[in-house]
Amino acid sequence: MSANVKFDFQGLDHVALGCSDMKRTFDFYHGVLGMPVLHSIEYMGTAESGEQVPMGQHFFFGVGGDNPNAHIAFFYWKDGYQNVPDEKDGGPPSGVNPRAIKVGAMHHLNIRVAQDRIQEYCAKLAAEGVSYRHVTRYSDPEWREVRTTDGYTPPEPGCLMDSVYFDDPDGIHLELNAWLPAWDAWPNDHQPWSRDDR
Secondary structure: OOOOOOOOOEEEEEEEEEOOOOOHHHHHHHOOOOEEEEEEEEEEEEOOOEEEEEEEEEEEEEEOOOOOOOOEEEEEOOOOOOOOOHHHHHHOOOOOOOOOOOOOEEEEEEEEEEHHHHHHHHHHHOOOOOOOOEEEEEOOOOOOOEEEEEOOOOOOOOOOOEEEEEOOOOEEEEEEEEEEEHHOOOOOOOOOOOOOOO
């Protein structure tokens, strides 16, 4: 029972959480604890006027160790609503960011794997009857994702990360992830937003 013969895990990569104020989170994890900001992402949305408006941020705080990409990830959404009901309860109310999560709650747990085995792991999940979502991410020139439900879409040149998401029997959201070389060039210089910035 001590050896995993199905998946070759390469260690815990990150835990993703929700926060109520990215500036305050930044000041604590970077300022107080001294964690480096490995990368940062800003998500934009479209207002009713058609104008692009800031929607959310995602910061990656490095925790050190053998894996240079190991981090604590935080999401912040400017709409201020951070408690999205379970989908079976009808989904989020009108106007709420559908990706928002409860402040302090775990969004997902990430385990690092080798990129050249992700297609194999998708097949293994399917063989076990586990529904999954394969996602590749790009920044050319804007952030975009290619999502495939219960299937696999090979990464294109310039892919930043290759991930598989699925849930355990209690609904805990898991990710198997590989960081690709393009990810190392992703910036870390976004200014963290405060919930007071409207």
